[in-house]
Amino acid sequence: LAKTTQPISMDSYEGQEVNITCSHNNIATNDYITWYQQFPSQGPRFIIQGYKTKVTNEVASLFIPADRKSSTLSLPRVSLSDTAVYYCLVGPMNTGFQKLVFGTGTRLLVSP
Amino acid sequence: NAGVTQTPKFQVLKTGQSMTLQCAQDMNHNSMYWYRQDPGMGLRLIYYSASEGTTDKGEVPNGYNVSRLNKREFSLRLESAAPSQTSVYFCASSEAILTLRRTDTQYFGPGTRLTVL
Numbered sequence: 001l002a003k004t005t006q007p008i009s010m011d012s013y014e015g016q017e018v019n020i021t022c023s024h025n026n027i028a029t030n031d032y033i034t035w036y037q038q039f040p041s042q043g044p045r046f047i048i049q050g051y052k053t054k055v056t057n058e059v060a061s062l063f064i065p066a067d068r069k070s071s072t073l074s075l076p077r078v079s080l081s082d083t084a085v086y087y088c089l090v091g092p093m094n095t096g097f098q099k100l101v102f103g104t105g106t107r108l109l110v111s112p
Numbered sequence: 113n114a115g116v117t118q119t120p121k122f123q124v125l126k127t128g129q130s131m132t133l134q135c136a137q138d139m140n141h142n143s144m145y146w147y148r149q150d151p152g153m154g155l156r157l158i159y160y161s162a163s164e165g166t167t168d169k170g171e172v173p174n175g176y177n178v179s180r181l182n183k184r185e186f187s188l189r190l191e192s193a194a195p196s197q198t199s200v201y202f203c204a205s206s207e208a209i210l211t212l213r214r215t216d217t218q219y220f221g222p223g224t225r226l227t228v229l
């Protein structure tokens with residue numbers, strides 16, 4: 001599985017847009033990029049996944065440049081409830097079962 | 113539809129005691145996993161079951177055993193608890209069906225907070 005690097009922590013204020021960038025220089029051709037979110041005292045939950053260009057859902061957007069060596073998770077107009085740890089993972093598609101490797105993630109703190 | 117459930121939510125053990133953490137999923141998923149998460153750290157895979165009837169070691173299996181009881185249930189057993197096993201334990205499941213359009217997504221339970229004195 002490709003190794004990922006992301007900032008340890010980020011601070012923001014309510015109403016701002018937050019962008020968390022993840023580096024994955026060794027991403028393989030058949031790898032997808034997936035982000036999980038973990039609130040305090042809860043298990044992680046899937047928030048978004050993409051292969052290239054831009055993906056948007058009701059929670060976030062994911063921007064992936066053409067070389068796919070990095071990706072940016074964008075959270076529009078964050079609120080206090082977006083305070084969480086965000087994990088970037090890279091793993092292959094077309095495999096069915098796979099083992100995930102969670103790094104330490106990015107700890108986002110949103111203040112009033 | 114409860115998703116992934118875990119029992120108990122909290123547990124305190126003395127060194128040397130044994131216990132079993134229970135996990136069940138109602139999503140008809142093929143694969144199930146056990147992770148541990150220590151303070152300020154990411155999740156580390158203890159054991160997994162890619163499909164009913166199979167189990168395999170993950171990154172940190174020492175001191176643990178697992179049983180895939182049926183497709184729904186996957187238990188984690190600590191035979192002789194040690195203080196180093198103080199952690200939060202998460203169970204997860206995934207569909208694990210081959211697909212051309214995405215990678216497998218894991219769904220996590222609420223966790224069991226275990227303290228070993």
